[in-house]
Amino acid sequence: MSVLGVVAAVLAGASIPLNLWQWWLGFRFPSRGGEVAVHFTPAISVLKPLKDCDAGTERCLESWFQQEYPAGLQLLFGVASGQDPVCAVVEKLREKYPDRHAELILAHPVLGPNGKVSTLCHLSARARHEYLVISDADVFVEKKFLSQFLPALRDESVGLVNCFYILANPTSLATRLEALAVNADFWSSVLQGISLGRMDFALGAVMAMRRCDLARIAGFERWVELLADDYQLGNEIAESGKQVIISPLRVECREENRGPRTVWRRQLRWARTLRVCRPAGYFFSVLGNGTLWPALAFAVGAPGGGWLLGIGLGVRMLGALSNYRKLTGRAPPWVPFLAPLKDLAQLAFWTLAFTGNKITWHNQRFRVNRGGKLTPLA
Numbered sequence: 001m002s003v004l005g006v007v008a009a010v011l012a013g014a015s016i017p018l019n020l021w022q023w024w025l026g027f028r029f030p031s032r033g034g035e036v037a038v039h040f041t042p043a044i045s046v047l048k049p050l051k052d053c054d055a056g057t058e059r060c061l062e063s064w065f066q067q068e069y070p071a072g073l074q075l076l077f078g079v080a081s082g083q084d085p086v087c088a089v090v091e092k093l094r095e096k097y098p099d100r101h102a103e104l105i106l107a108h109p110v111l112g113p114n115g116k117v118s119t120l121c122h123l124s125a126r127a128r129h130e131y132l133v134i135s136d137a138d139v140f141v142e143k144k145f146l147s148q149f150l151p152a153l154r155d156e157s158v159g160l161v162n163c164f165y166i167l168a169n170p171t172s173l174a175t176r177l178e179a180l181a182v183n184a185d186f187w188s189s190v191l192q193g194i195s196l197g198r199m200d201f202a203l204g205a206v207m208a209m210r211r212c213d214l215a216r217i218a219g220f221e222r223w224v225e226l227l228a229d230d231y232q233l234g235n236e237i238a239e240s241g242k243q244v245i246i247s248p249l250r251v252e253c254r255e256e257n258r259g260p261r262t263v264w265r266r267q268l269r270w271a272r273t274l275r276v277c278r279p280a281g282y283f284f285s286v287l288g289n290g291t292l293w294p295a296l297a298f299a300v301g302a303p304g305g306g307w308l309l310g311i312g313l314g315v316r317m318l319g320a321l322s323n324y325r326k327l328t329g330r331a332p333p334w335v336p337f338l339a340p341l342k343d344l345a346q347l348a349f350w351t352l353a354f355t356g357n358k359i360t361w362h363n364q365r366f367r368v369n370r371g372g373k374l375t376p377l378a
Helices: 003-028 057-065 086-096 115-126 145-154 173-194 211-216 229-239 260-277 279-288 292-299 305-328 335-355
Strands: 044-049 073-079 101-106 131-135 158-167 206-210 243-253 358-361 364-368 374-376
Touching (some): 003 305, 044 057, 057 073, 073 115, 086 101, 115 229, 131 145, 158 229, 158 305, 173 335, 206 211, 260 335, 292 335
Parallel strands (some): 044 073, 044 131, 073 101, 158 243
Antiparallel strands (some): 364 374
């Protein structure tokens, strides 16, 4: 019996319970909320940093104009350039919904390489209300989302509420693999992480917080040179003594024209972001690769390699199917069959995360330095 075979068998044997644990946590996560028992609807300022647009942008932004929210609702859209094509989309929606308090703000000057944070600095200065909602441009929400999302902040011990997001409309192989990574694996891995302790980071699709809590950690300005602003925000809120919690609500991220090159660049950026934020945790995350280790055990003739491969793939495929359905409400028939292929692709991104430090973000190249500091590249 070779040493390699024994090691492969041990790693395969460890990956199976890790995947079962992740599957169980996803299964136990509350179903998406309906009407909430506690009504808490303070006036809100929604901050939406924007850059460029595609065929889905107007529908996503319009969903925020269509919110059924009984209190004051200020919508602030920020762009770094008045020539950005998304400006025309916002102006069209402002004309369509004249009763909404919506503003398009030129977020200039640009304060640092993280353009999103630079825009948030300008938007937060124009916010009128104590309660802030921060959301990415490609997020689509249901009409009662804010009414169901904000009550979590009624508890003064909660400093930030965020939620999981769904990658919608996958059509190609590349987008289906990306959707599987997000809709089946990412959110359940987050649950796995926070099951070991408190949540000390945030997911940036939609976040809600109080202005006073943001002021307590000195605002957005400190992160204009950093990559992982949502992680930093959640981390500092948690370090200040407040809770960061996950809402049972989900939102959809809708982005058109995601070609293989776009998917590759985004997955690599996310991998290197995770490596910067949690280097040790991301390094050991490869132990949960439900395809790699059972396949390796089988390939090197490890003891029980055939059983490990069969059980490992079965757990992986059924777990992906269950978690995808739990988050999105449905699971296309391709989900279990693409799960092993996604695992092998994830191994490539995991390797590249530790062997390089360059990313592409909004068609601009950056070097990610120690501590997550961004340096623009020509």
